[in-house]
Amino acid sequence: MKYVTIIDIARELGISKSTVSRALSGDTHNVKSETMKKIIDTAHRMGYQRNEQAVNLRQQHTKTVGIIIPDAMTPFFMTFIQHAQKELKKRGYQTIVTVANEDYEAEYEYLMMLTQSRVDGILMSVCHKDKNIEAYQQVMNRGIPIVFFDRTVEGLDASQVRMDDEIMSYFMVETLIRMGKRHIIHLAGPSYVIPAVNRHIGYRQALEKFHLPYDERYVLEGGLKFHEGAQAMQNFLAQGLEFDAVFCFTETTMVGAKNVLQNMHYRIPEDVAICTVSGTELCTFVHPTISAVEQPLKQMAIEASRLLTQQIEDPESPRENIVLRGEIVLRESTK
Amino acid sequence: MKYVTIIDIARELGISKSTVSRALSGDTHNVKSETMKKIIDTAHRMGYQRNEQAVNLRQQHTKTVGIIIPDAMTPFFMTFIQHAQKELKKRGYQTIVTVANEDYEAEYEYLMMLTQSRVDGILMSVCHKDKNIEAYQQVMNRGIPIVFFDRTVEGLDASQVRMDDEIMSYFMVETLIRMGKRHIIHLAGPSYVIPAVNRHIGYRQALEKFHLPYDERYVLEGGLKFHEGAQAMQNFLAQGLEFDAVFCFTETTMVGAKNVLQNMHYRIPEDVAICTVSGTELCTFVHPTISAVEQPLKQMAIEASRLLTQQIEDPESPRENIVLRGEIVLRESTK
DNA sequence: CGATATTTTGGGAACGGTTGCGGAAAATGG
DNA sequence: CCATTTTCCGCAACCGTTCCCAAAATATCG
Numbered sequence: 256m257k258y259v260t261i262i263d264i265a266r267e268l269g270i271s272k273s274t275v276s277r278a279l280s281g282d283t284h285n286v287k288s289e290t291m292k293k294i295i296d297t298a299h300r301m302g303y304q305r306n307e308q309a310v311n312l313r314q315q316h317t318k319t320v321g322i323i324i325p326d327a328m329t330p331f332f333m334t335f336i337q338h339a340q341k342e343l344k345k346r347g348y349q350t351i352v353t354v355a356n357e358d359y360e361a362e363y364e365y366l367m368m369l370t371q372s373r374v375d376g377i378l379m380s381v382c383h384k385d386k387n388i389e390a391y392q393q394v395m396n397r398g399i400p401i402v403f404f405d406r407t408v409e410g411l412d413a414s415q416v417r418m419d420d421e422i423m424s425y426f427m428v429e430t431l432i433r434m435g436k437r438h439i440i441h442l443a444g445p446s447y448v449i450p451a452v453n454r455h456i457g458y459r460q461a462l463e464k465f466h467l468p469y470d471e472r473y474v475l476e477g478g479l480k481f482h483e484g485a486q487a488m489q490n491f492l493a494q495g496l497e498f499d500a501v502f503c504f505t506e507t508t509m510v511g512a513k514n515v516l517q518n519m520h521y522r523i524p525e526d527v528a529i530c531t532v533s534g535t536e537l538c539t540f541v542h543p544t545i546s547a548v549e550q551p552l553k554q555m556a557i558e559a560s561r562l563l564t565q566q567i568e569d570p571e572s573p574r575e576n577i578v579l580r581g582e583i584v585l586r587e588s589t590k
Numbered sequence: 591m592k593y594v595t596i597i598d599i600a601r602e603l604g605i606s607k608s609t610v611s612r613a614l615s616g617d618t619h620n621v622k623s624e625t626m627k628k629i630i631d632t633a634h635r636m637g638y639q640r641n642e643q644a645v646n647l648r649q650q651h652t653k654t655v656g657i658i659i660p661d662a663m664t665p666f667f668m669t670f671i672q673h674a675q676k677e678l679k680k681r682g683y684q685t686i687v688t689v690a691n692e693d694y695e696a697e698y699e700y701l702m703m704l705t706q707s708r709v710d711g712i713l714m715s716v717c718h719k720d721k722n723i724e725a726y727q728q729v730m731n732r733g734i735p736i737v738f739f740d741r742t743v744e745g746l747d748a749s750q751v752r753m754d755d756e757i758m759s760y761f762m763v764e765t766l767i768r769m770g771k772r773h774i775i776h777l778a779g780p781s782y783v784i785p786a787v788n789r790h791i792g793y794r795q796a797l798e799k800f801h802l803p804y805d806e807r808y809v810l811e812g813g814l815k816f817h818e819g820a821q822a823m824q825n826f827l828a829q830g831l832e833f834d835a836v837f838c839f840t841e842t843t844m845v846g847a848k849n850v851l852q853n854m855h856y857r858i859p860e861d862v863a864i865c866t867v868s869g870t871e872l873c874t875f876v877h878p879t880i881s882a883v884e885q886p887l888k889q890m891a892i893e894a895s896r897l898l899t900q901q902i903e904d905p906e907s908p909r910e911n912i913v914l915r916g917e918i919v920l921r922e923s924t925k
Numbered sequence: 926c927g928a929t930a931t932t933t934t935g936g937g938a939a940c941g942g943t944t945g946c947g948g949a950a951a952a953t954g955g
Numbered sequence: 956c957c958a959t960t961t962t963c964c965g966c967a968a969c970c971g972t973t974c975c976c977a978a979a980a981t982a983t984c985g
Contacts, residue, residue, distance in 0.1 A: 258708075258732070260941055271965045276943060287963060302732075304706045308646040309941035312970045317643070327672065328871075333662045337689065349703070351686055354672070368684070371639045373593075397593070397637075481875060510875050517877045536663075540816060540845050541876055542852045595971055606935045611973060622933060644971035647940050 424457025759792025
């Protein structure tokens with residue numbers, strides 16, 4: 256019913272809690288190996304588990320980092336988190352992950368909750384590129400480092416890790432064009448998410464490079480969720496415009512759009528090619544499999560974790576803006 | 591750089607920290623409203639945030655519950671967690687979620703980590719029905735309640751929440767039979783996960799009820815992961831047996847099997863009907879949409895949270911074994 | 926107005942660890 | 956065998972709160 260403490264162990268052995276503490280933290284230099292063994296044995300026997308709260312209070316750090324993501328349903332974030340947790344653990348940090356669910360007010364609350372729990376640093380992908388910047392700044396001013404990944408933020412003195420979205424989008428669209436596609440829809444994302452705007456830029460640049468007209472009617476605001484992608488596609492279809500390819504800014508809305516197309520009996524890839532940025536394993540689960548720009552998720556997670564722990568351990572360490580190279584994987588949807 | 595404490599506030603105002611503490615915890619009965627106002631104002635002005643570690647240490651509880659799930663990639667668990675977090679928050683508890691990744695040794699480690707962090711209770715879906723039972727028992731003996739959901743465990747004096755798997759599976763297979771299907775494959779799960787065995791039972795009962803032969807060759811051990819489902823399907827196909835429907839024990843492996851079928855140009859539902867237990871939104875994302883038994887996820891999360899907090903607050907409160915009713919949703923894959 | 930009741934405040938011991946400092950005991954050296 | 960160094964251990968302060976108890980301030984009443 257009650258947890259055993261070092262005092263219990265000390266009493267059991269008739270020694271002081273200082274010695275017990277030292278032994279349990281492996282201070283071989285200051286406690287006789289014989290005593291050490293005795294202490295460790297009884298600690299084990301009594302089922303001792305260090306009280307993290309007490310240690311944190313005393314040490315003035317928690318050895319845990321908070322992670323805030325906008326969405327838990329996209330495999331992208333979940334995979335990132337798995338990698339980050341692994342890397343962070345390797346570096347001696349626990350993680351608390353929170354999901355803002357695309358709601359920047361919830362994001363703000365989680366941010367406060369995490370600082371209140373005294374996390375040593377925060378890894379985050381933001382809901383909205385400007386809504387909470389003052390809050391981010393405030394947290395950083397208090398000495399809690401934040402590293403942003405993927406859905407980053409502008410004008411803050413913080414480290415960031417992201418993919419080369421413009422370039423990869425450019426290449427993806429170029430691929431479509433070289434396949435002979437001439438009426439390429441861009442299922443874009445909201446203008447308040449930075450990767451969305453970068454991917455839109457890449458799309459536009461590719462069209463320009465190949466002297467194809469840039470037509471606003473072919474740029475769909477597809478939101479972030481499955482049903483928004485579907486809705487956008489339906490709206491486009493209602494206009495009756497000619498098209499032969501869809502370039503999506505992200506996987507989730509791509510699936511929505513794809514479903515609408517298939518329900519209308521468009522054949523993929525015969526009638527219309529589809530591809531997306533930020534594809535994950537999900538692109539191989541659906542039918543047909545989808546060509547995608549894959550993010551170097553693991554590397555992103557590792558770099559972000561490195562940057563964060565580095566800055567936790569040395570607040571003066573320089574901020575870095577890391578842009579990683581994505582990779583195009585062609586599948587059935589663009590045959 | 592440093593957090594402000596109640597002592598800083600007390601010093602600023604020339605009063606004692608006791609009074610500040612009382613004011614900040616809203617003890618209107620013991621502090622003059624005037625003083626209260628003054629304290630709250632300066633606390634706000636100085637950017638005070640309560641140190642949770644200190645409070646936890648003092649209060650001997652953390653007001654947080656740990657959640658352990660076997661997998662983060664299945665929408666089922668993610669959705670459950672979202673609901674549980676919401677409900678738990680409503681009841682005044684924070685959550686720490688950990689993902690064991692189908693590895694019971696990792697699960698054990700997370701269990702230890704959570705008790706070390708002194709969570710007040712644990713909500714979990716296990717990796718393996720027997721591997722860690724002594725550990726669960728041990729944790730519960732220490733007075734930390736555990737409530738199991740979905741992938742439950744046998745022979746423990748713990749509350750559990752799950753769906754009526756046998757019955758729903760029975761009905762789903764019955765539906766298939768009534769449609770005229772006579773060679774129904776069961777893509778089963780590992781025998782160490784309880785819902786998998788229950789769903790298998792339901793399948794078998796339906797066959798018996800309708801006097802269809804139960805043939806071991808039609809029961810595929812499909813594992814838990816996408817590729818395992820695909821592999822199992824491929825193995826079955828290699829045997830060249832006749833079949834007209836597939837009843838899957840879970841969504842993830844269903845998608846794997848479905849892809850194999852579609853790659854082999856089986857038409858769904860014309861050539862073969864497909865359906866699954868534990869379907870989520872994902873079943874509406876794929877093409878064609880998939881008939882499924884849907885779990886009352888929200889209700890499961892609410893019940894589990896209620897049971898857990900109840901037991902945290904009153905250790906003597908009786909254990910409950912809640913079996914919730916699932917719902918069959920017919921879609922394109924069984925037309 | 927003094928006595929008593931009530932409200933409001935302050936002092937200080939916990940909670941469970943860590944750690945600098947000093948002293949006792951043991952080891953080493955001459 | 957004594958002086959000196961080294962090893963090992965205990966004392967006590969501290970981290971930021973809460974909360975019991977007593978003291979102080981204020982209100983109530985005959």
